[in-house]
Amino acid sequence: MTVSGPGAEETDGHGRAAPEGAPGDARTTVTVIIPTFNEAGNVEELLTRLAAALPAHLDCEALFVDDSTDDTPAAIERAALTCPFPVNVIHREVATGGLSGAVVEGLKSAASEWIVVMDADLQHPPSLMPELVETGRRARADLVVASRYAGGGSHAGLSGRYRVAVSRTSTLVTKGLFPSALRGISDPMSGFFAIRRSTVHAHADILKPLGYKILLELAIRCRPRTVAEVPFSFQERYAGESKSTVREGLRFLAHLVSLRTATPVARMVVFGLIGLTGFLPNLCALAALTALGLHYLPAEIVANQFGVLWNFLFIDLLLFRDRRGHRHWADRLGRFALLANADLVLRIPLIALLVDGMGVAVLPATALALLTTFVLRFVATELLVYLPLPGRPRGMAASFAREREDGAKGERGEAEEREKEGTP
Numbered sequence: 177m178t179v180s181g182p183g184a185e186e187t188d189g190h191g192r193a194a195p196e197g198a199p200g201d202a203r204t205t206v207t208v209i210i211p212t213f214n215e216a217g218n219v220e221e222l223l224t225r226l227a228a229a230l231p232a233h234l235d236c237e238a239l240f241v242d243d244s245t246d247d248t249p250a251a252i253e254r255a256a257l258t259c260p261f262p263v264n265v266i267h268r269e270v271a272t273g274g275l276s277g278a279v280v281e282g283l284k285s286a287a288s289e290w291i292v293v294m295d296a297d298l299q300h301p302p303s304l305m306p307e308l309v310e311t312g313r314r315a316r317a318d319l320v321v322a323s324r325y326a327g328g329g330s331h332a333g334l335s336g337r338y339r340v341a342v343s344r345t346s347t348l349v350t351k352g353l354f355p356s357a358l359r360g361i362s363d364p365m366s367g368f369f370a371i372r373r374s375t376v377h378a379h380a381d382i383l384k385p386l387g388y389k390i391l392l393e394l395a396i397r398c399r400p401r402t403v404a405e406v407p408f409s410f411q412e413r414y415a416g417e418s419k420s421t422v423r424e425g426l427r428f429l430a431h432l433v434s435l436r437t438a439t440p441v442a443r444m445v446v447f448g449l450i451g452l453t454g455f456l457p458n459l460c461a462l463a464a465l466t467a468l469g470l471h472y473l474p475a476e477i478v479a480n481q482f483g484v485l486w487n488f489l490f491i492d493l494l495l496f497r498d499r500r501g502h503r504h505w506a507d508r509l510g511r512f513a514l515l516a517n518a519d520l521v522l523r524i525p526l527i528a529l530l531v532d533g534m535g536v537a538v539l540p541a542t543a544l545a546l547l548t549t550f551v552l553r554f555v556a557t558e559l560l561v562y563l564p565l566p567g568r569p570r571g572m573a574a575s576f577a578r579e580r581e582d583g584a585k586g587e588r589g590e591a592e593e594r595e596k597e598g599t600p
């Protein structure tokens with residue numbers, strides 16, 4: 177076990193701390209949340225092994241959040257009959273938010289002091305469940321992560337070198353993007369962890385679950401103060417197949433952008449970066465159109481639409497993903513294109529001046545004009561939209577204070593409905 181965070185100093189030299197409460201007050205309650213999507217072959221074995229691992233002082237209940245289209249609900253019902261602890265099921269007709277959406281639904285309805293989240297397929301050893309909670313109690317941690325990357329852990333059950341490489345790389349990138357929120361968490365992609373209900377419930381309304389990485393969502397938006405880790409070795413699946421698809425990979429990217437752009441300033445930076453990448457399709461289309469013999473001025477206008485479309489796709493799918501429900505896509509694209517073409521009014525005469533008046537070639541002239549209007553737009557935005565009013569606090573401190581406030585409130589987005597890829 178490793179512990180980090182402000183509460184960690186309460187532990188002794190071995191990372192242990194005195195248990196909470198009076199000596200006699202040793203009972204702890206835990207809800208084990210198990211998201212299931214077609215796991216009929218796993219639930220009985222899972223409950224059997226959980227029951228076998230349960231120490232007497234732990235009051236446990238299982239809560240399945242089920243989006244299955246097979247007979248998983250019936251399998252849970254059967255297994256519950258012989259299970260020594262209570263088993264509850266939330267069956268969702270619409271799998272909003274996918275795996276993370278299911279877990280958040282479970283988190284919101286849990287009433288116990290501790291919550292453990294684990295997969296149904298036995299890749300997470302049930303025997304470790306009590307240790308996660310015990311570690312949290314001893315270390316007075318808010319979050320205990322079962323980690324494949326802490327000393328002694330392993331990802332033996334992660335099939336194939338490709339998946340191991342993807343997992344390693346995405347872990348590194350993610351830790352680089354959120355160095356402070358993920359300090360002390362060596363495996364932010366783990367789906368096996370224990371968290372205090374109070375930590376989740378204090379922030380429940382700013383959660384925007386999307387895809388598979390629920391721990392990432394909780395670590396970044398709930399900011400647990402003290403974090404501990406327990407190494408574990410990721411097992412082979414017991415029955416059935418993984419539900420993860422390529423689409424999950426894309427969802428993960430969208431999730432990262434959503435977490436990274438929770439504040440207005442960060443959103444503006446990403447907006448600018450996406451705008452810059454739009455230069456590429458614009459200039460490529462311009463080169464192709466002029467090579468086909470089109471005069472460069474109409475070519476500019478057509479080529480600009482390629483950049484606009486590119487920017488719209490990224491901004492719509494990544495940056496404003498959670499606000500897409502407000503208008504029909506054609507309406508959004510129309511408005512976006514109108515705004516994005518507005519600076520052509522400035523750019524076209526500028527390009528004509530460079531090309532016809534000064535003899536610059538079409539492509540460099542366009543690149544220069546794109547850059548100029550980009551910078552002008554930024555300066556104009558800053559001066560006209562974000563200039564502080566007289567008498568109001570100025571500068572970085574004020575901006576950060578506002579940003580923190582905005583970030584903490586978050587914006588509630590419409591939940592994305594997950595279209596299921598059929599079971600592989």
Ligand code: GDD
Nearest residue numbers: 211212213241243274275278295296365367388418419420
């Ligand atoms: N309710 C619900 N809804 N459950 C789902 C859904 C869904 O849309 N999709 C998947 N699940 C359930 C599965 O039934 C299983 O119990 C658990 O979520 C994990 O799904 P798997 O398909 O087995 O995921 P994995 O093994 O590829 O990924 C696991 O390991 C990764 C680490 O490599 C997950 O724990 C990931 O979160 C983790 O990052």
Ligand code: MN
Nearest residue numbers: 295297299418
């Ligand atoms: Mn799995």
